[in-house]
Amino acid sequence: MSQPSLLPRLFAGPALRGGSEPYAAHVERLGRLPAIGSGTGLIRELDASGLLGRGGAGFPVGRKWRSVAERGIGPGAVVLVNGAEGEPLSHKDRALLLLRPHLVLDGAELAAEAVGADEIVLYVGERHEAAAQSLERAVAERAKAEHGRRHAGSRAGIRLLLAPDRYVAGEESAAVHFANDADARPIVTPPRPYERGVGGLPTLVQNVESLAYVALIARHGSSWYREPGRGETRGTTLVTVTGPDGRPLVHEIELGTTIAEIARLSETPVLQDETQAVLLGGYFGRWLGAGETWDTALDPAAMKASGLSIGAGVVSFLSARTCPVVATARIADYMARQSAAQCGPCVFGLRSIAEAMIRIARVEARRDDLSNLERWAAQVRNRGACRHPDGAVGLLSSALETFGSEVSRHQRDRGCSFVEARTMAPVPLRRVA
Ligand SMILES: Cc1cc2nc3c(=O)[nH]c(=O)nc-3n(C[C@H](O)[C@H](O)[C@H](O)COP(=O)(O)O)c2cc1C
Ligand code: SF4
Numbered sequence: 001m002s003q004p005s006l007l008p009r010l011f012a013g014p015a016l017r018g019g020s021e022p023y024a025a026h027v028e029r030l031g032r033l034p035a036i037g038s039g040t041g042l043i044r045e046l047d048a049s050g051l052l053g054r055g056g057a058g059f060p061v062g063r064k065w066r067s068v069a070e071r072g073i074g075p076g077a078v079v080l081v082n083g084a085e086g087e088p089l090s091h092k093d094r095a096l097l098l099l100r101p102h103l104v105l106d107g108a109e110l111a112a113e114a115v116g117a118d119e120i121v122l123y124v125g126e127r128h129e130a131a132a133q134s135l136e137r138a139v140a141e142r143a144k145a146e147h148g149r150r151h152a153g154s155r156a157g158i159r160l161l162l163a164p165d166r167y168v169a170g171e172e173s174a175a176v177h178f179a180n181d182a183d184a185r186p187i188v189t190p191p192r193p194y195e196r197g198v199g200g201l202p203t204l205v206q207n208v209e210s211l212a213y214v215a216l217i218a219r220h221g222s223s224w225y226r227e228p229g230r231g232e233t234r235g236t237t238l239v240t241v242t243g244p245d246g247r248p249l250v251h252e253i254e255l256g257t258t259i260a261e262i263a264r265l266s267e268t269p270v271l272q273d274e275t276q277a278v279l280l281g282g283y284f285g286r287w288l289g290a291g292e293t294w295d296t297a298l299d300p301a302a303m304k305a306s307g308l309s310i311g312a313g314v315v316s317f318l319s320a321r322t323c324p325v326v327a328t329a330r331i332a333d334y335m336a337r338q339s340a341a342q343c344g345p346c347v348f349g350l351r352s353i354a355e356a357m358i359r360i361a362r363v364e365a366r367r368d369d370l371s372n373l374e375r376w377a378a379q380v381r382n383r384g385a386c387r388h389p390d391g392a393v394g395l396l397s398s399a400l401e402t403f404g405s406e407v408s409r410h411q412r413d414r415g416c417s418f419v420e421a422r423t424m425a426p427v428p429l430r431r432v433a
Contacts, residue, residue, distance in 0.1 A: 007253065010096060010100055010103060010213065011099065011100065011252050016099055019134075020099060021099065021100055023102055026103075030215075033106055034219060036110060042218055043066050044062070045218070046061050046065060046214065048223075048226075049222035049225040049234075052233070052300060054207045054210045054312065054313065055206075055209075055312060056087075056207075064206070067202075068204040069116060071194070071202035072115045072201065072204075076201050078117050078121060078179075078197060078203040079111045079112045079117045079203070080121045080172075080176065080198060080203055081121065081122045082123055083097050083131065083208040084169050084175065085128060085312075086167040086338075087167070087170075087284065088283060090240045090314050092250045092312075093207070093208050094125070094131040095131075097124065097134055098131045099134075100212060101135045101138035103211075103215045104208045104215075105138055106218075107210070107211025107213070107215040108211055110215065111204055111214065117156050117204070119159065120156045120158045120159070121161060121198060122135055122158060123175050125169075126162040126164060126165055135160065136160055139160070163175065163178065164178070164184045167335070167388065168186055168338060171387070172205040173385075174340070174386070175205060180199065185340040186386035187385065229299075230255070230299070231302050233299050233300045236253060237253060237310070238250060238253075238313055239262065239298070240313060241262055241265060241316075242314075243268065244275070244322070249265070255298060256299045258297050259280075259295070262315050263317065272291075274319060275319065275320060276289075276319065276322070277293075277403070278315060279315075280296075280314070280316075281309050281314055282316070283334065283392075284312075284395070285398075286308065287395065287398045287401075287403070288308075288398070288402060289402050290317075290320075298310050323406070324403040325403060328361075329358045329361035331395060332353055333357075335354070335388070335391070335392035336353065336354035339389070340388070343383065345384060346383070346388060349379060349393075350392055353392070353393070353396060356372055356376075357373065360410045361410065364414075369411060370407065370408070373396065376393075
């Protein structure tokens with residue numbers, strides 16, 4: 001069996017326990033940013049690398065840059081660096097901002113140059129204080145080191161905004177809305193941010209990890225980026241792995257690494273026969289039975305073909321002793337509370353779904369709860385201004401598929417097979433992160 005693939009590329013360099021890498025050390029290790037000229041060369045390199053966005057949707061980075069550059073060169077554009085990381089099970093973005101802030105800033109500066117942006121908006125979750133401070137320090141370090149000279153040719157000014165602690169605040173239209181009006185609720189699109197975003201200008205919204213990889217691809221090239229990778233999707237990625245003990249760990253892995261290998265990465269390896277299911281992709285993702293998913297390779301192209309997604313890189317293991325119905329009810333409750341309260345189907349649909357799920361979890365279900373769940377899920381899908389409700393009902397549907405017999409036992413027999421169930425009251429909800 002092959003060994004877990006731990007490939008430090010974003011996390012290469014000084015020991016991580018030393019904290020944030022200072023600017024001087026960063027430049028000494030990697031050199032200054034290369035000049036990119038018009039930017040089209042770098043965009044071609046990004047296309048060739050196959051780099052996919054790491055905020056959840058997996059959109060090709062080069063293609064997005066081209067869309068903004070086509071509109072932005074001339075009238076101006078904005079780069080919005082998305083470090084909101086609202087997904088409770090994800091910790092990779094704050095880890096990256098904390099430890100390697102200059103990679104993210106390099107990527108942002110390159111993006112600004114390539115798309116013709118005058119402004120870079122750094123958007124960091126208000127709860128990720130250490131990450132925000134690290135980024136702020138890094139901006140100051142660069143300004144001092146450059147003595148007022150703009151770093152690496154970018155002419156963009158920098159603004160740091162703290163994203164409200166809401167799941168939907170990291171959604172791209174919500175981020176743009178916050179930068180424009182201090183209101184982090186999603187807005188109806190089109191126009192999408194790449195057409196009309198911050199200040200009415202074409203805006204490149206890019207996740208911090210995506211930008212950090214750009215900083216390396218600009219220096220080492222697309223072939224270097226594509227060296228690791230076992231399947232169709234090449235490269236490496238950050239993942240947040242949460243074991244049954246609830247402790248999240250961030251790893252950088254080769255794409256194509258299997259769930260089984262990831263299970264062995266933590267100090268106390270996660271064992272298959274002690275694991276009931278894997279939550280892949282976070283609260284926006286899917287539950288998969290441990291048996292069926294253990295050999296799944298984290299290769300976005302292969303996963304897409306089977307209707308799966310790595311999302312924001314979350315792999316969370318559910319212990320064989322924990323009631324999956326309770327675990328799902330908690331997530332449903334959280335997602336309902338995170339609705340931005342603008343669209344009826346999202347507000348009322350997610351609330352009704354969560355209440356029914358909580359009753360089922362508490363073995364207090366009403367006669368129609370289970371059949372209503374399935375009906376409501378279908379009614380809510382594709383009915384919001386943003387994809388928040390789609391994510392919530394996608395996870396619910398996967399729970400009904402994966403834990404169907406346990407859900408039925410709760411509903412019909414008013415019983416639960418798990419000793420921990422009664423002690424884990426699903427409401428009031430505690431944050432899982
Ligand atoms: C409900 C919701 C929440 C999101 N939260 C985040 C987030 O916290 N951070 C992030 O980078 N992207 C988040 N996204 C994805 C963004 O809308 C956007 O696709 C992403 O920032 C683009 O960057 P990327 O192409 O580098 O992935 C969220 C999307 C949705 C629908
Ligand atoms: S779908 Fe839900 S979260 Fe998205 S904008 Fe509408 S109410 Fe807000």
